[in-house]
Amino acid sequence: MLFSVTNVLRCMSTKNKILDAAELLFADKGFNGTSLREITGLATVNLAAVNYHFGSKKELIKAVMSRYMDELSPRLESALSQLCERDDKPTLHEVFSAFIEPLLYLNQYRENGTSTFLQLLGRGYTDSQGFLRWFLTTQYPNVFSNFTEAVHKAYPELSAEEMFWRLHFTMGTIVFTMSSSDALIDIAANDFNREVDISGVIEKVIPYVAAGVAAPIAFK
Amino acid sequence: MLFSVTNVLRCMSTKNKILDAAELLFADKGFNGTSLREITGLATVNLAAVNYHFGSKKELIKAVMSRYMDELSPRLESALSQLCERDDKPTLHEVFSAFIEPLLYLNQYRENGTSTFLQLLGRGYTDSQGFLRWFLTTQYPNVFSNFTEAVHKAYPELSAEEMFWRLHFTMGTIVFTMSSSDALIDIAANDFNREVDISGVIEKVIPYVAAGVAAPIAFK
DNA sequence: AGTCAGTTTAAACACCTGTTTAAAATACCG
């Protein structure tokens, strides 16, 4: 038999040990800033295992992101399309709130999954000259199209160009905030004696981005 | 004489050649992603010159940022304090617009200075585990205090905690947008046949962040 | 039992990293 059950299970074990260690270090120190030796060291796995199971470091990065995206994107797509198919016009706040449940589900799927994923997303946008942006937009195009459709339904006066810009501003806000959310949560705890977790940050950022997208259009 | 005029001038030449090459590469590929050999190669200068003139790569990064910050921060401080000392209450749009002139001045000071600086800022926030955030907040604290003061004057109902979060969201929007502004400008040119430059992006982002900061406070 | 695909391993590969060294070149000043 080409793929015996135990072989697959054994393989899954080291493969997942590598993925778990990689996502932790990638989120913390970036893709460029993390070496394969750090990853295999934390995973207590041989160095060559990465190239054996994934082929290269670049493919490992894709695998780490895919594990999250495959969990996230169907939930996100259904939440957004549900909004699009409603009879009444949704508010922008509702559109952005559609992200909450799918994102927080990642916490259930993996410990600190939500913030880890958002940190990875932030890393991916600045590290490695945006190859991850290409990867996400080409591999998961439905997420983006559903999103723009939902925003268009909530705010039809917004031109396609203006929406393009504001959605990228929003992307920036979310990704950047979340990629440094640990530091921000620490500062808030010190300066305001207020304990905030990742869902608290999400609750705070949604009114902000909703208002930003809803801003009146500047005349020229 | 310990420091002769010509020595200083000669030193300034290679020193500036290094700074010019470094800021270009840092902005494009990040601090971690740029090697000293790339920098000295582009600057047509010997490799050891970096350590001779700056001591280390970390100090070179600080020097690159300082060259911009020393130009920017006095203009920014005066623009913001001017707003604070006005009798009438400024709008948030005015507060954020106070950034325009000082930022665009960087274009005059150096070719593509504005976008280069903002790209560097974006890099600094994600690269090298936020040591640049520490550097900026400790070396240029007035910029931050003047800014929060101006925002408070424009929107006194906002609690200190809520303002903390929204200003960091704003920081994220600006920095993230600008760090990938080249790519966004390209996409906009292709998809909408619309030529936008860096000042056009700034004009688009200001209504967005102003509306975000002005968002009604969410009840709990 | 032996065979064999799938997996793990230690070792080496070729290359790149920031930094240091000590000699050579340059510019300054009396």
Place this chain on the structure above:
DNA sequence: CGGTATTTTAAACAGGTGTTTAAACTGACT
């Protein structure tokens, strides 16, 4: 000019990088 301080240079340093190799090991099937 000679002497001295400053700058530039080639070379080497010690260590880290992703990747490849070939041998060892593992467990299931005939």
